[in-house]
Each structure stands twice: as C-alpha cells, then as structure tokens.
Amino acid sequence: MMMMMLSFFLSFFFQAPGTWRWMLGVAAIPAMVQFVLMLLLPESPRWLYRKRRVEEAEAILRKIYPTNEVEYEIRALKESVEAEIEEGGSSEKINIGKLLKTKTVRRGLVAGVGLQVFQQFVGINTVMYYSPTIVQLAGFASNQTALALSLVTSGLNALGSIVSIYLIDRTGRRRLLIVSLCGVVLSLGLLSTVFHKTTSSSPAIGRQETARFGGYTCPAYDSAGSGSSSWDCMKCLTASSPDCGFCAASADKLNPGACLISNSTVRDLCHGESRLWYTRGCPSRYGWLALIGLALYIIFFSPGMGTVPWIVNSEIYPLRFRGVCGGIAATANWISNLIVAQSFLSLTEAIGTSWTFLIFGVISVVALVFVIACVPETKGLPIEEVEKMLEHRALRFRLWKKGNDDERKNSSA
Template sequence: MNDRYGRRSAILVADFLFFIGAVIMASAPNPALLIVGRVFVGLGVGMASMTAPLYISEASPAKIRGALVSTNGFLITGGQFLSYLINLAFTKAPGTWRWMLGVAGIPALLQFILMLLLPESPRWLFRKGREEEAKAILRKIYPANEVEREIQDLKESIESEVEETGSSEKINMMKLLKTKTVRRGLIAGVGLQVFQQFVGINTVMYYSPTIVQLAGFASNRTALLLSLVTAGLNACGSVVSIYFIDRTGRKKLLVISLLGVIISLGLLSAVFHETSSHSPLVSPAATSQFANYTCPDYGSAKNAASWDCMKCLKASSPDCGFCASSADKMFPGACLISNDTVKDTCHADDRQWYTRGCPSKYGWLALIGLALYIIFFSPGMGTVPWIVNSEIYPLRFRGVCGGMAATANWISNLIVAQSFLSLTQAIGTSWTFLIFGVISVGALFFVLIYVPETKGLPIEEVEQMLEHRVLQFKFWQKSSSTSAKNQAV
C-alpha cells in the first residue's frame, strides 16, 4: 500500500482500522467479536508502526530528520504511559474494560481528520512522476538555498532507479535481494528490528507488574504503580533520543544504549539469582496454623524440611502460595493452596501473600535494574531501529523493505512475549534475563559490524554510501575508489 497508494493513504487506512477495531471491541457481546476487534487494531498497528516513521523521514530536512522520527517514538511511549493512567482511571467505572478499549477510537479519529490536511510524501510523489506537486512541498520544507539541490539529488536518484529497473511497479523479490544496496540495507534494518525485541524490551513493558512481583513485591497495586514508573521512564528516554540523535549519530547512540542494557540485564540476573537462592524457608509450625489449606505437595513431601518459598511456588498440583511471617517477611512462613479464600485468610493475620515471587531483601535492586534498563534502552534501541529503517533503503524499495523490517519486529515481539513467562517457569527469572543479556552482546557486535552511520545524510546519499562502502570488521569504511572520487570532488 505504501508503494502503490502512498504513505499518507496508508496512514489514513491504518487510522480507519484503529477506529473500527476500537468500536467493535468496546461493543463486543462475546469473546469472539472482541478478538475480531483486536485483529482490526493489530492490522492498524502493523501499518502505522512502519508507515509513520517512513512518512516523517521523507517529509523532513536531513538535519532534523532523526529528531522528528524520534519524536514519533516519544509520542508512542508517552501514549503508552497515558494509557496506563487512563486504564487506572477506568478501573472503578461501570463497564470498565469497554471504556478502556473504546477510548482508543478517539485519537484514531482525530489523526484521520488531521492527516487529510497534510500533503503526501514528496519523495513518493517524485517517484510517481508528480514532480510539480513534490517540488511545491519540498519548497515548504527546505530553506531556499537548499531546496534546488534536494530536488536535483532526488531527480537523479529516481532516474538511476528507472534506468536500472524500468518503469514497472512490480517488485521482483529475488532481484531486490540481489541488489547490493538493498541487501545491505535489509541486513542492517531487519537485524536491528529483530534485536530490538530479542534484548527483552517488551517483556519489561508487558510484564513489568509481574517482574516487580517476581522481585518480591507482593501487592498487585504496588506492582501496577511501579509499572507506571517504567512506562514514564520509557517516555523520558525518548526525549533524550530527540536531543542526541542528530548530535551523536545513530550508531554511537546504539552502542551506548546496548552497553547500558547489557549492564542492566546482568544486574537483574544477579538480583533474581539472589532472590531465588535466598528465599525464606517453609515452617511446619507456621503451615500448621492453616491446617485445612496446606499445600498437598508440601504435606506429602519426604524432605519437607528442605522446602523454601521458591519450591513452594513451583508446586503445581494444585498451585500453591507462600504466606510470609507477620514478624518479618524473611522469616520462615507457610506453604498453602493458592486461592482467594487462603489469600484473604493470610492477609487477615497481617501477613503478605506471595504467588509469583518470594520475599527478598534485594527487591529494590531489581527496581533499579529495571529503571536502568529502560533509561538505556529507550533513547537508543528503542527509537534508532525505526529511524534507520526509514532512511536506509532506496526510494523504490522503501515501502516493501520497511514492511519486511516491521514484520520481522512484530514476529520477534510475538516470540519473546509468548515465551517469557514459560522461560521464567522452566529455567527461572535469573537465567531468562541472562539469556537476554547474551543476546544483547550479540546485538552490540551486530551494530559495530553491519550498521552504517546515516546522521545528517540526505536520503539519496545513504543509498550511494551503501553502494560504495565495503564491509570491514567492526566498522563500515569507504572503499579506496570512493575515497579517491571524494578527494577529486
């Protein structure tokens, strides 16, 4: 749709899908229709996630292109924070979830109306032969002393594409992958999108309340409020990206971001290892106070004296919980069946009830680790992959390549989100974060080797750079022939 009908049209369709999906979800009489609404919203998310940064990139001057695409990232993360607040506000309203889901139709409708007032991407118009429309838009975007050069560069880029591929709009995927500039761009762009997810960001965003509970905070409300802090830090990190992206460059920001992510994941892994290996013991005396609710696995265990909180929570027939000591949560407690009646009974004795994580002296360190993770991830790995993907591909292939990268991102998102809780149950939270840390090290080497620097370059020059550069270990370097040409110029 981006290549055939234009960026603006694709965003309008995405807004329409958002709005229809929100209305269907809010009015759904059964789960089946709720899922139908989610499908519409999912299609809208997928289209908007790659089209919005692409549109912004193609309608922005090179000097501030990174900052404007980063602003898109800030508004996404800021919107996530706002959605937490809105959901919190609706928790006590009648028809709670209908309001939560239905209110999403308002920004979709607003953006649809406002998009009608905006022009199409000038680069897409140029590619379609509508040069006068494109020139009129470019003259509004660029200063008078730069606009003619931009028009000339864009014209030369289009002419060379047509000369190479002809005027046919049909894209040959095999030829696309054999084209050096496209192949190099796809390696960098798709790789960044995959690593963005596999360093674990959406486990933190989706499951931050769960992670807080795994760190030893028993209260659901406390966990939800602390997840608000996570969402707020994510939005603040996007502001940092807006400031630094066109000053330090894309690659340096990615390297700094990944170094911080590796340190943060190492800290989280160490904290959860300490939490699981030093959890409070299960006391027969404390458990006997709740004789009717004793966890069956504990009651029938031959080595019950070795049981601690973590072993209690891993019992599965049925699920069991840990009722902490009223004197000190780190003292031995009771291992009981997990249900609402037992939970209320435990709370009645001024005890804390744990079903996900165990009491820990190091819970505050886990919060610091989560905060550091978001602070480092958001300005670099959070926004830069979308920026790079909006500027690294030749114009003719920008829509389809951006779509491939966005698809890789969402598939990776699905894999990580669906596997996180299973991994924590199978190998423990500590090892799960350690795996993300190892992947982050791989991501760092990938950035050093495969990702070029596009800071301040007109989009047409990015294509030339990919064409003439040769791959060297650690960095992209200009080939000798290109250096000679540049010296001659």
C-alpha cells in the same frame, strides 16, 4: 512512548468493576483521533510523481522543506523516480530476489532488519508489557505496588525518547547504539544476578505457620512428607494441580511462611491476618536492586536502541527502494516483538527469571558485535553518499568514527 506511559497511568488509576473493559474502551479514543488526522495527511510526493501529478508533489515538498532545500529535494525525487522507470518498475513491483541481488540494498537490509530484530530480542517489550509482573517476581506482592512501580519504567522510557532527540545528531547513530547496548548488557547482568539471589534465598515454609490455616494447606506440600522440610517459597509457587501461594509471616516477610492453596478465599484469609500474599515471586531483600536494574535498562535502551533503529532504517536505503525495504524492516520488528512477548512468561516458568534475563543479556552482546561490524554511520550523509558507502563497505570492527569525513574516505577506499 508517551501513549504507552499514558496506558500505564490508566491501568493504575482505573479502580472500578469491569476495569479491563474501561481500559480497552479508552484505547479507542486515540485511534479515532489518528483516523481523523490521517484524513488530513497529504499524499506521498513520490507516489504523485509516479502518477504524473508533478505540481501537487512539488507543492507538498514546498510545505515540508525550507526554501533553500526544496529545489534540491525536488530534483533528487525527480531523478530517483526517473531511475526507477529506467529500471522497469517502481518500488512496489520490486521482488525480494531483485533486492538481494543489489549490493547496496542487501547490505542496507542486513543493517536495518538486523537492528529491528535485535531491538526486540534484547527484551525491551518484555520489560514494557510485563513490568508489573517483573516487579512482583522481584518480591513486591501487591498488584497496586507493582502497577505504581511500573509507571517509573514507562516514564523513563518516554523521557529517554526525548533525550534521544538531543543526542542523535550530536553523537551519531552508531556511537549512540554502542553506548546503549553496553548499558543494556550491564543492566541485564544486574537483573539476572538479582533474580538468582531472590530465587536462591527465598523464605522457608514453616509447618506451624502452614498449620494455622487448617484445610487450606497446599496438597503438594502435604504429600511431600518429611521432604517438606526443604521446601521454600519458590518451591511452593512452582507446585501445581492445584496452584499454590505463599502467605508471608506477619512479623517479618523473610521469616518462614505458609504454603497454601492459591484462590481468592485463601488470599483474603492471609490478608486478614495482615500478611502479604505471593503467587508470582517471593519476599526478598534484593527487590529494590531489581527495580534499579529495570530503571538502568530503560535509561540505556530508550535513547539508543529504542529510537536509532527506526532512524537508520529511514536513512540507509536507496531512495527508490526505501518504501519496500522499510516495510520489510518494520515487519521483522513486529514479528520479533510477537516472538519475544509470547515466549517471556513461558521462559520464566521453564528456566526461571534469572536465566531468562541472562539469555537477553547474551543476545545483547551479539547485538553489540553486530552494530560494530555491520551498521555504518549515516549521520549527516546525503542518501547518495550512504549508497556509495554501502557499495564499497566491508565488515569492520571499529568502535568510533571521527566524523563524516572518515566515512567518505572509507566509502571511496
């Protein structure tokens, strides 16, 4: 999260020819640091145990765990590895069929993979990757302004991750997820409403304003004839062959403006008359509400859905299956990330920004139902109790748990 915020800072402050090359080049620095640190990373104690290098494994565990816990961890690891050997293999050799035949693993995968998929499908990385674009769609024309305002969302995301450290063991994983998703649903509802208002109340196209720029009038606007009287900024921006842009009125950007061909020459002409030039979104009096919606989205998402899916995935699987199950969940997360990131701009062009955020909102409601029904509370439970809980667990629509005692009662029921 901190690295993402740093990347936004670099994007904002790098103002020189070839900026994109500098931004890509700077990314090599943390990669090199990580490479050096990886050389110092100790080997997995589990792998060492599997290779009969018991003393090395125990030495690493003694560095990681407090003195009063290390003997328990050594014993638990030894028992888990022996159980794997008795079953005829290690986690690396386990196939998908075997995983799905094991009830506890199957239920754990449903919860773990489901959380990772929903983490992406509620739209977080569209907000993080495309926040400057979203800011422009909300009516802020300047690239500099869009980048500056996107720093707010990245900063809130980093701050929310820190807040999660404080809340995760006080509120529990499940409760934090539920509160997070409720806030995400409300935020996406606000964003959808704001962008609907922005689209439906965009400034009109003025024929006299457009005529001021001579031969640079948008061809689609010219060919519309008498129908051009109904044109507004949004219709101008959706014109194509060639693409067109909106040059706002100089006195008030909400007054009728000009619909012109979109290129650097026309942009400079527009700016030369102290006007704002729009190619993504239109001037709107509701733009600041969109920023509030984005901020609320990050504030609610980051402490809950931003961090809890990774924590649950580290706790929910039986120890002998944790490696392969964690890999499956992480793969599901990145595939979902790819789908959402690649489809966002296409969706906004095809159905509009308002409907796109509404779709994310509906998915968030589905995610909330999924958490209530399928995700158990793992707070404070040793792995053995989590395994027993998954063995006996049925779908239950319960919002709150009184504590770990309730989970133990439920798991033995």
